[in-house]
Amino acid sequence: xxxxxxxxxxxxxxxxxxxxxxxxxxxxxxxxxxxxxxxxxxxxxxxxxxxxxxxxxxxxxxxxxxxxxxxxxxxxxxxxxxxxxxxxxxxxxxxxxxxxxxxxxxxxxxxxxxxxxxxxxxxxxxxxxxxxxxxxxxxxxxxxxxxxxxxxxxxxxxxxxxxxxxxxxxxxxxxxxxxxxxxxxxxxxxxxxxxxxxxxxxxxxxxxxxxxxxxxxxxxxxxxxxxxxxxxxxxxxxxxxxxxxxxxxxxxxxxxxxxxxxxxxxxxxxxxxxxxxxxxxxxxxxxxxxxxxxxxxxxxxxxxxxxxxxxxxxxxxxxxxxxxxxxxxxxxxxxxxxxxxxxxxxxxxxxxxxxxxxxxxxxxxxxxxxxxxxxxxxxxxxxxxxxxxxxxxxxxxxxxxxxxxxxxxxxxxx
Ligand SMILES: Cc1cc2nc3c(=O)[nH]c(=O)nc-3n(C[C@H](O)[C@H](O)[C@H](O)COP(=O)(O)OP(=O)(O)OC[C@H]3O[C@@H](n4cnc5c(N)ncnc54)[C@H](O)[C@@H]3O)c2cc1C
Numbered sequence: 001x002x003x004x005x006x007x008x009x010x011x012x013x014x015x016x017x018x019x020x021x022x023x024x025x026x027x028x029x030x031x032x033x034x035x036x037x038x039x040x041x042x043x044x045x046x047x048x049x050x051x052x053x054x055x056x057x058x059x060x061x062x063x064x065x066x067x068x069x070x071x072x073x074x075x076x077x078x079x080x081x082x083x084x085x086x087x088x089x090x091x092x093x094x095x096x097x098x099x100x101x102x103x104x105x106x107x108x109x110x111x112x113x114x115x116x117x118x119x120x121x122x123x124x125x126x127x128x129x130x131x132x133x134x135x136x137x138x139x140x141x142x143x144x145x146x147x148x149x150x151x152x153x154x155x156x157x158x159x160x161x162x163x164x165x166x167x168x169x170x171x172x173x174x175x176x177x178x179x180x181x182x183x184x185x186x187x188x189x190x191x192x193x194x195x196x197x198x199x200x201x202x203x204x205x206x207x208x209x210x211x212x213x214x215x216x217x218x219x220x221x222x223x224x225x226x227x228x229x230x231x232x233x234x235x236x237x238x239x240x241x242x243x244x245x246x247x248x249x250x251x252x253x254x255x256x257x258x259x260x261x262x263x264x265x266x267x268x269x270x271x272x273x274x275x276x277x278x279x280x281x282x283x284x285x286x287x288x289x290x291x292x293x294x295x296x297x298x299x300x301x302x303x304x305x306x307x308x309x310x311x312x313x314x315x316x317x318x319x320x321x322x323x324x325x326x327x328x329x330x331x332x333x334x335x336x337x338x339x340x341x342x343x344x345x346x347x348x349x350x351x352x353x354x355x356x357x358x359x360x361x362x363x364x365x366x367x368x369x370x371x372x373x374x375x376x377x378x379x380x381x382x383x384x385x386x387x388x389x390x391x392x393x394x395x396x397x398x399x400x401x402x403x404x405x406x407x408x409x410x411x412x413x414x
Pocket of ligand 1 (some may be wrong): 098372376
C-alpha cells in the first residue's frame, strides 16, 4: 500500500520524489508482493518478471540524462526506488540496484559513441547491465584480479572468471574489469574496464544457485574464455579500470546497498511492531510490556538513523557536494544497524521467528546480503579511517561535481 514519506525527509524530497515514492509503493504492492512467495518457493529460479516490469518503466535509467531517454531524476530518486522496493522484497531491490551500478560506470566513463549506443537501450529497459569486478580468489582485493585482457591487433582477448555478479543471469552487457599489465604494475595502472556483450563467443554464465537468502536475485559466476571484444569496447582509458570500478562503487554502489538495507530494516521494524501489538500476554499484549517497548524503541531509533544517513548522503551527491565519506558511512552503518535490528527482531518473535514465521526468516536472511557487496565493512572502515586521519584520498563526488559543471547545461536535475 502507498505510504507517505516521513516528515524527517521533507527537507530532501521534492514533489517529484513524493510522486515517485507513491508510484514505487503502488508498484511493489501490485507486482512485487504477489511474487515474493513464488520466489521463496522456487529458490533455484531467477526472478525475471519483476526486473522486466521495472525495466519497462525505465527505472534502470533513473540517473540517465534525458538526452539519452533516461529519467534524469538523480540519486535521491534512485534511493527512493530501491528503498521502497526493498520494504517489500530485498531480492527485487537488489536486482534494481545491481544494474544501476554499471549504468553509472557507463555514464561516468563512456565515450560519446558508447553512451549513444548503450544508454538509450538501458534507459528504455531493453538492455540490462552488470558490473563484473569480483573474482573467486581476489574477492574484495581488486589488485588481485587475475582475469586478463590481451591485445591482439584490433581486438582485446579476455580470459578469466568473475564471481557474485549481480544480475549475472539477466544482463545483456557486462562491465568487466580485467588486468592489462603485468602483476608488478600497480593496480591503479594495471586494470582496464571493458564492455562485454553477453552473446560474445566464449562467454558463459553459470546456472543460478540459491544461497542463504535474496531468493530470486541472481549473483552468479561469469566465465570468459578468450572472449574477443573490439578496441571500441574499452570503457574509460586503458589502465584506468580501478578508477572505473571504484567510482561506480562509491557513487552508486554504496548508496544502493544502503537503500536495500534500509528497505529491509523498515520491514523488520514494522513487522516486529505488529507482532508485539498482536500477541496476547497477561491482560494485554506484548507491546504493553515496558521492557519490550524499550527494545522496539531501540529498533526504531536505529531505523531512523539509517534513513537519515542514507538520504543525506544521496542528497549531498545530487547537490554536487563532496560526500564520499557520507556515501561510504551510509552503506557501512546502514547495514550494521539493520543487522542489529534483525537479530533483535528475531529474538522478539521467540520460537515463532525461528520455526514458522516465514517473513521474519526471510528478512533475517536477506539482511545478511547487504554486508559483502560494494565493499565489506572492513573496507568501508579503511576509507573512513583515512577521513578521520585527514589523509588525502580521491573524492569521487567532487570529481563528479566537476564533471557535471564541465558538461553544463546539465540535463540531470538535482
Ligand atoms: C548480493 C551480492 C551482490 C554482489 N554484486 C556484485 C556485483 O554486481 N559485482 C561484483 O563485482 N561483485 C559483487 N559482489 C561481490 C562483493 O563485492 C564481494 O563479495 C566483496 O567484495 C567481498 O569479496 P569476498 O566475498 O570474496 O570476500 P573476501 O574478500 O574474501 O573477504 C572475506 C572477509 O575478509 C575480510 N577482508 C578481506 N581482505 C581484508 C583486508 N585487506 N583488510 C581487512 N579485512 C579484509 C572481508 O572484509 C571479509 O569479511 C556481490 C556480493 C553479494 C553478496
